[in-house]
Amino acid sequence: MKKYVVLLCLLILSSLGINASEYKSLTLPRIQVVPIQDTQSGGQYELFIKLPEGYSIDNGKKYPVIYTTDAMWHIEILSGSAEFIVEDSILVGISWQKDSKAPEEHYSRNWDYTFLKSKKSKYKSGEASNHITFMRNDVFTFVEKNYQADPNNRTYFGYSLGGAFGTYILLTQPDSFKNYVLGSPAFGKESLQHITELVSISALKPKELTANVFISYGELEKELGKKVEKLITKLKASNFPNLLLKQEIIKSSDHGRAFPMTAVRSMYWLEQFIESKK
Numbered sequence: 001m002k003k004y005v006v007l008l009c010l011l012i013l014s015s016l017g018i019n020a021s022e023y024k025s026l027t028l029p030r031i032q033v034v035p036i037q038d039t040q041s042g043g044q045y046e047l048f049i050k051l052p053e054g055y056s057i058d059n060g061k062k063y064p065v066i067y068t069t070d071a072m073w074h075i076e077i078l079s080g081s082a083e084f085i086v087e088d089s090i091l092v093g094i095s096w097q098k099d100s101k102a103p104e105e106h107y108s109r110n111w112d113y114t115f116l117k118s119k120k121s122k123y124k125s126g127e128a129s130n131h132i133t134f135m136r137n138d139v140f141t142f143v144e145k146n147y148q149a150d151p152n153n154r155t156y157f158g159y160s161l162g163g164a165f166g167t168y169i170l171l172t173q174p175d176s177f178k179n180y181v182l183g184s185p186a187f188g189k190e191s192l193q194h195i196t197e198l199v200s201i202s203a204l205k206p207k208e209l210t211a212n213v214f215i216s217y218g219e220l221e222k223e224l225g226k227k228v229e230k231l232i233t234k235l236k237a238s239n240f241p242n243l244l245l246k247q248e249i250i251k252s253s254d255h256g257r258a259f260p261m262t263a264v265r266s267m268y269w270l271e272q273f274i275e276s277k278k
Helices: 002-015 071-084 105-112 128-146 161-172 189-202 222-237 258-270
Strands: 031-037 044-050 063-068 090-094 149-159 179-183 211-218 243-250
Touching: 031 128, 044 071, 044 128, 063 071, 063 128, 071 090, 071 149, 071 258, 090 128, 105 128, 105 161, 128 149, 128 161, 149 161, 149 258, 161 179, 161 189, 161 211, 179 258, 189 222, 211 222, 211 258, 222 243, 243 258
Parallel strands: 063 090, 063 149, 149 179, 179 211, 211 243
Antiparallel strands: 031 044, 044 090
């Protein structure tokens, strides 16, 4: 049915003497695309930066910042959600590696967001620790030097493999962010085992794990849901005094359908923790 609709539209355009290729692409309002280099690896990335309406360098405010991985997939819905729910914040999307030799850009998530080496992977893997360093040393430094960003109020948003990466950040360098949104974190058997071991290590110094965490998965994500529940049970049993954990199951949703609701609901949750400061 869809192809017939497309053909009909093309016929109408041709009858009007208009070429479909003549139309301009939509650019999302107030989003700047800024190139940035990973000074450690030399890799080239981009930041998609959206400033809040009314942002001004003269008002003396420090704005909370929401950082997201998988920027090309996430920036549109997070932009809309933040616009109406946490509107007084800066949104920063971190792209995939631009100069990767992989067939498609998004392949770089298979090394940047993974924390275990895999012999099965055609490409490198297990570079998450390096990617955290890039975020802390290069991304945070750039944003906080060039914008009125509050370094004490950063939020991480990650989904699927990005959610697993965010969990790794939480358990290895928790002070990277104040708030963590971990949507349907895609753990394999080995990666989940490693994560639960990291929880045990963190439990030796429980007060160091200070964060607000929103973790969710789709009701129809049966296998993934079991893994997330194991993680949640482990976190709760460890009695971290400074960890505020919010769990949400997205009703009637599989892995794909759970994403948009995760984006919206997590922004409502986040609203209580972020505000701009004079």
